[in-house]
Amino acid sequence: MNRNLFLMEIRRNALSLIIWTMVITILISVTMSFYSTFMENQSKIAGMLSIIPKGALQFKGISNFNDLLSVLGFYSANNVIYMMVLGSIFGIVLSSNILLKEEYDKTAEYLLTRPVTRSEIFVSKLAVIYLNVFLLNFITALAGFICVELVKKGVFSIGAFLVLSLYTLLLNILFSSAGLFLSTLIKRAKPITTFSIGIVLICYFIFTLSKITESASKIGYLSPFRYARVDAINPDYSLDFWHLAYFIGISLLLTVISYRIYLKKDIYT
């Protein structure tokens, strides 16, 4: 890894990280601030929720209304979209641009003519992606934890909270690896930000559709969101080995392929 490049990339992406972290933290805080009001108006809300199709709640990890009464159930049901979808968008936008930007901004001619190997460039940039995604997840999860602690009415499982946070991190890393992979496939450099965001949203849409439409349940397996369990209040909620293997395996595979492509890629500016 090249320290100089790593530090420059950290500085370059700091503002984006701060903004995304703040936005997600604020959204979590605002959502969790409604928990007390929610608890005070349970009966009215239960009536409202009764008209919502069961599947529409299931994809948020809720099997019945009582699940929402638990602070962890409320947290996972209402914040999953911010932490998983927005976090994945952050990761994929960062990763799909971090190598490609050097090409379409024509700065690759400066970077690639320094005494630094392609391998060092790749590893330095990968480290920046991982660190950014980790920091985003860590800070937002910490903010979420503080919010849960502040509004809770009883006890909640810290273990389940950690597993939920870990699934979010793994999902974000998987999409980051996908972004990196896509960027190495682009021959003549151009930004792929919109395309990358589209991939996350399509995956989320497929997952949602598979949960609310029984006939489409099978297509859910195509979406990484399917493997990030959010039913945190389920008594047997834990880090599933195969799900963990899925996230680590796919992320690793995409990263290794990206690395091999990048080592041999013709870089045009």
Place this chain on the structure above:
Amino acid sequence: MSVPVIDVTNLSKFYGKARGIEYINLEINEGEIFGFIGPNGAGKSTTIRILMNMIFPTSGSARIMGMDVIRETKTIKSRTGYIPSDANAYSAMGVREFLEYCINFYNVQNGGKKITELSDMFELDLNRKIADLSLGNRKKVSIVQSLLHSPALLILDEPTTGLDPLMQSVFFELLRSENKRGMTIFFSSHILSEVQMLCKRVAIIKDGKIIQLEDIDNLRKKQLKKVTIEFGDQLNAQSFVIPGIENVITRSGNRMSCMFSGNINELVSFLSGKYILNLMIEEPSLDEIFLHYYKN
């Protein structure tokens, strides 16, 4: 015998079926200022990008200072400076920040002093944002970054684009003085006059192939002459056929201008039977020599 600083053997690059360069052979010695001339799209940048390991050759090999440009690229780049044709640096950075970022890749003592010295030489404001700089000033940043680590080899790809004549002169003076201190310079350009000013040897590249590799002086001394004739009567082009007339530059009315590489006595003998108003036999400019090779 010392190892050539740049040694290119049968280097080819194809983009699918499209030609980049074909079987390029070059040998550039230590301390040389070598010109690489050709029109846009001839393959100059492709050759340079292979040397800098930005793209990979389809076949052939290239070595810099005896090292393979693919396998030993890191060591090569620690001793090579490069000025790209596009002066696009990191636009969000300040000039000083960018130059510090560049110098931190090398193990340079007194890096800050070096940045200040070179920036002063080119009247570069270190406190400005790169995004706010004009093309000329961005080019200056590009020049300064290439020299920060005192490279043994400097590769220049159209380095003067955007530079005003005064700065060009400062730049050329700097190149001459660095060359005197041992720096080898590979100067790629389509502007012949600047190559003529600096370089001792030159390669002319056309359609991806090197068509001429010559000392600048030899290139001039070749039999090639520019002949301009003004006839007393209407020119009959068909009758004007002598071995050595290679390409007619202009032909209008009773006047013609051409490049001539044949026996000058034959030309004079041929013309002796004609009614001639004016005859000029001149040394062609480098541009004309280049055009001659390019057209052929």
